[in-house]
Amino acid sequence: MSQNRIALHFENSLAAMTAAAGDASLLAASQAIAAAAITALRQGRKILLAGNGGSAADAQHIAAEIIGRYKQDRPGWPAIALTTDTSALTAIANDYGFERVFARQVEGLGRPGDLFIGITTSGRSPNILAALEVARDRGLVTIGMTGPSGASMAARCDHLLIAPAPETALVQQIHLMAAHAICDEIECALMA
Ligand SMILES: O=C(CO)[C@@H](O)[C@H](O)[C@H](O)[C@H](O)COP(=O)(O)O
Numbered sequence: 001m002s003q004n005r006i007a008l009h010f011e012n013s014l015a016a017m018t019a020a021a022g023d024a025s026l027l028a029a030s031q032a033i034a035a036a037a038i039t040a041l042r043q044g045r046k047i048l049l050a051g052n053g054g055s056a057a058d059a060q061h062i063a064a065e066i067i068g069r070y071k072q073d074r075p076g077w078p079a080i081a082l083t084t085d086t087s088a089l090t091a092i093a094n095d096y097g098f099e100r101v102f103a104r105q106v107e108g109l110g111r112p113g114d115l116f117i118g119i120t121t122s123g124r125s126p127n128i129l130a131a132l133e134v135a136r137d138r139g140l141v142t143i144g145m146t147g148p149s150g151a152s153m154a155a156r157c158d159h160l161l162i163a164p165a166p167e168t169a170l171v172q173q174i175h176l177m178a179a180h181a182i183c184d185e186i187e188c189a190l191m192a
C-alpha cells in the first residue's frame with residue numbers, strides 16, 4: 001500500500017512537471033521574470049524574496065543560487081531571503097503582527113528598481129500579499145509565484161508565475177523547476 005502511495009506520488013509529480021513544460025504562459029512568465037532580474041542586476045539593484053514554510057525554503061534556495069552560484073563561476077550578485085533573521089522576524093511579528101514580517105523588511109531594505117519575489121502556493125498568505133503591496137508602493141518590481149488559486153495576485157504583481165498543479169507540494173516542485181531555469185537564464189545572460 002505504502003509502496004503504491006509512493007509510486008502514485010512520483011507519477012503525479014511527473015504529470016505535473018509535464019503539464020508545466022507544456023504551459024505557454026508559465027514559460028512566458030519565467031522568461032519575463034528572468035529578464036526583469038537581468039535588468040535589475042545589470043543596474044546594480046538587488047533581489048528580495050519571501051515565502052512561508054516550504055516556500056520560505058524555496059526563497060532561501062533561490063537567494064543562495066544568486067548570491068552564491070547556480071552553475072557558473074562568477075561574482076556574487078545581491079539577493080536576500082527575508083525569512084532567515086529570527087531576531088527581525090520575531091520582533092516584527094511580536095510588535096506589529098505576523099502579517100508585517102516581510103512588508104516591514106521590504107520597507108527597510110527595498111529601493112526603487114529592486115525586485116521583490118513573493119512566493120505563496122495558495123496566493124492567500126497575508127504576509128506575502130502585504131509585502132507585495134509595500135514593494136509596489138516603494139517602486140520595486142513585484143513578482144509573484146503561486147498556484148492556480150493565486151491568480152488574483154496579478155493585481156499586485158508586475159509578473160505572476162502560476163504553476164498549473166492541484167496541490168501545494170506539486171506547485172512548489174514546479175516553482176523550483178522554474179526557479180532553476182530562471183537562474184540559468186540570468187547566469188547565461190550576465191556572463192555572456
Ligand atoms: O511545504 C509545505 C507543503 O508542501 C508547507 O510547509 C507549506 O509551505 C506551508 O503550509 C505554508 O504555510 C503554505 O503557505 P502558502 O504557500 O499557501 O503561502
Ligand SMILES: [Zn+2]
Nearest residue numbers: 053054169172
Ligand atoms: Zn513541503
